[in-house]
Amino acid sequence: MINIAVFIDFKHDELTNNSKSLLNFANKLVDNCADAHLYLYTIQNISKCYFPATVKPSSITCFTIDNNVHFSSNASLDNVVSHIKDTKITHVFCTKSTTNDLIFSKLSMILNFNIITNIKSLSLENGSFHFTKSIFSGKAMAKMNETNDPCIAIFPKGFTGDILIGDSIETKELKIEHISSTFSSSSIIVENSLIQNEIQLSDAEIVVGAGRGLKGPENWVIIENFAKKLKAATACSKPVSDLNWRPHHEHVGQTGIKINPKLYIACGISGAIQHLAGVNGSGTIVVINNDTEAPFIKHADYIIMGDLFEIVPELTKLFDEA
Numbered sequence: 345m346i347n348i349a350v351f352i353d354f355k356h357d358e359l360t361n362n363s364k365s366l367l368n369f370a371n372k373l374v375d376n377c378a379d380a381h382l383y384l385y386t387i388q389n390i391s392k393c394y395f396p397a398t399v400k401p402s403s404i405t406c407f408t409i410d411n412n413v414h415f416s417s418n419a420s421l422d423n424v425v426s427h428i429k430d431t432k433i434t435h436v437f438c439t440k441s442t443t444n445d446l447i448f449s450k451l452s453m454i455l456n457f458n459i460i461t462n463i464k465s466l467s468l469e470n471g472s473f474h475f476t477k478s479i480f481s482g483k484a485m486a487k488m489n490e491t492n493d494p495c496i497a498i499f500p501k502g503f504t505g506d507i508l509i510g511d512s513i514e515t516k517e518l519k520i521e522h523i524s525s526t527f528s529s530s531s532i533i534v535e536n537s538l539i540q541n542e543i544q545l546s547d548a549e550i551v552v553g554a555g556r557g558l559k560g561p562e563n564w565v566i567i568e569n570f571a572k573k574l575k576a577a578t579a580c581s582k583p584v585s586d587l588n589w590r591p592h593h594e595h596v597g598q599t600g601i602k603i604n605p606k607l608y609i610a611c612g613i614s615g616a617i618q619h620l621a622g623v624n625g626s627g628t629i630v631v632i633n634n635d636t637e638a639p640f641i642k643h644a645d646y647i648i649m650g651d652l653f654e655i656v657p658e659l660t661k662l663f664d665e666a
């Protein structure tokens with residue numbers, strides 16, 4: 345018997361795109377295995393909950409928490425642990441986030457579940473899980489076959505598991521079972537400062553990144569205009585954030601954020617190995633550069649060779665006309 349618990353996240357009472365993809369994936373997975381069951385959980389306070397009608401479970405368990413409590417390594421997870429044990433959950437699925445990293449690494453220790461991160465693909469065949477995970481900053485893949493031990497699988501943002509996700513027209517409302525919190529923690533959030541970007545980098549399907557080729561912060565307006573037209577988030581290379589041309593939260597790479605958009609457009613970025621480590625999970629990579637020797641060229645699906653100061657405004661204009 346395989347009991348999969350999918351922990352999902354909401355933003356403004358709406359299921360996040362990452363959770364929607366993970367849920368669709370898990371739903372398809374149990375569809376193809378007679379002995380597998382799906383359970384839904386969230387560690388957020390929600391009052392209403394609508395799901396694609398195709399999703400099997402008819403209820404969701406909501407571990408309500410005090411918004412002021414911040415998960416730290418000493419947060420108590422007693423309610424979650426006892427619920428997972430009572431329901432005989434064998435596998436826990438969640439999407440990577442700072443909070444989930446804290447919660448689920450702790451849960452794996454308490455429950456003695458293996459923890460598997462950076463999952464690239466997963467299949468369930470004859471009651472056995474087969475994982476592929478990315479290792480060495482995405483430079484290699486490790487295959488973990490026939491893993492039957494209980495585990496916590498942390499999926500990267502943007503994971504779809506090769507299942508095409510469409511917005512289902514039909515939805516159903518799920519019954520919410522509230523379990524009040526016993527989360528206790530010594531750390532309290534004193535201040536929350538929201539990042540003002542309209543589209544969050546970690547959730548974006550399209551990202552326009554720019555590097556030192558932009559020459560200075562005053563030129564970023566062409567990147568912002570282009571990104572706006574594409575409904576994309578903006579990103580930058582490390583030197584750009586070190587120089588304070590752009591805020592640090594936009595820095596992608598080995599020492600910055602790792603992103604998995606469907607489309608990444610890199611403008612005036614050389615494509616150093618440390619930058620590639622953060623963007624090689626992208627679906628399609630387009631590179632705009634005036635140097636035929638730039639390392640990024642070898643990793644691009646499409647190359648636009650030339651001066652970005654001419655190319656980017658021209659591309660933006662195309663969307664004006666569209």
Ligand SMILES: Cc1cc2nc3c(=O)[nH]c(=O)nc-3n(C[C@H](O)[C@H](O)[C@H](O)COP(=O)(O)OP(=O)(O)OC[C@H]3O[C@@H](n4cnc5c(N)ncnc54)[C@H](O)[C@@H]3O)c2cc1C
Nearest residue numbers: 555556557581582597598599612613614618619634635652
């Ligand atoms: C330990 C360590 C960790 C690091 N971590 C990161 C990281 O997380 N993320 C990261 O990004 N970097 C990281 N770096 C830095 C990395 O090695 C590179 O130095 C950096 O990525 C280069 O940034 P860049 O491509 O913006 O600048 P450059 O290397 O200066 O490249 C600029 C590019 O713009 C092109 N260009 C210039 N003018 C134009 C124009 N008019 N039109 C079109 N193209 C133009 C040039 O041909 C060039 O390819 C790290 C380095 C170290 C040592």
